[in-house]
Amino acid sequence: MKFSPMRCVRALVVSGAAVAGVAMMASCQSTATNDEASAISKVDYYHLKDTSTRVQSQDRMVTTEAKKYLHGAVTNEECRERLGHYYTVYWKTEDKSAPVTVSFDYRQAGKDTDVHTLTEEVAAHKGKGATKFQVTGKPYLENGRVLMWRATVSQNGEVIGTERSFLWN
Numbered sequence: 001m002k003f004s005p006m007r008c009v010r011a012l013v014v015s016g017a018a019v020a021g022v023a024m025m026a027s028c029q030s031t032a033t034n035d036e037a038s039a040i041s042k043v044d045y046y047h048l049k050d051t052s053t054r055v056q057s058q059d060r061m062v063t064t065e066a067k068k069y070l071h072g073a074v075t076n077e078e079c080r081e082r083l084g085h086y087y088t089v090y091w092k093t094e095d096k097s098a099p100v101t102v103s104f105d106y107r108q109a110g111k112d113t114d115v116h117t118l119t120e121e122v123a124a125h126k127g128k129g130a131t132k133f134q135v136t137g138k139p140y141l142e143n144g145r146v147l148m149w150r151a152t153v154s155q156n157g158e159v160i161g162t163e164r165s166f167l168w169n
Contacts (some may be wrong), residue, residue, distance in 0.1 A: 039153040039161025044088040048136075049143070051079035084136030089151045092128040095162060099115030099123045101154040102131040 041126060048069050057063060073079045089102055102120045118133045135146055148167040153160055 004129050009047060039091050039093055040151055040163040041090045041092060043151055043163055046086040048083050048086065051076070051083065081137045084140035085146045087133045087149070088132045089133070091131065091153045091161060093155055094127065095155060096125065096127040100125060100129070103152045103154070104133040104149065106146045106149040108143040109145050110146050112143050123157060
């Protein structure tokens with residue numbers, strides 16, 4: 001193959017676009033802060049931005065998820081109260097007898113720069129579970145979207161797993 005300066009330029013442009021795309025995606029992803037045996041296997045995230053269930057997508061799963069969060073809301077006010085961020089923290093522990101505490105810390109885009117914490121105590125479990133958190137209603141409407149978050153699983157007063165968004169410091 002013969003050397004071509006234009007081929008090199010095209011390769012650089014394509015790889016530069018790929019690097020920019022990876023950098024943009026990195027702010028949304030989560031990073032586990034423990035070793036491979038972390039108690040948190042993953043954190044699922046959904047942002048309900050609009051009360052319209054007519055999402056522009058050919059994938060039926062996308063429209064179904066919006067309908068799931070709006071199910072049961074009848075009035076426009078009820079739909080508006082459901083706007084916000086939904087998180088599901090999937091966790092596992094070796095000790096099935098002791099209760100588990102799952103905490104979700106987050107910061108929002110509004111004037112309030114404080115760290116807010118949502119906590120859920122799970123007394124009866126089979127060594128694994130999924131705990132749901134949501135930032136909706138008045139906190140979401142007044143303070144805006146969630147910019148960064150951290151999920152923590154504790155058992156017997158000891159932190160056994162942590163996962164955080166890329167922007168959490």
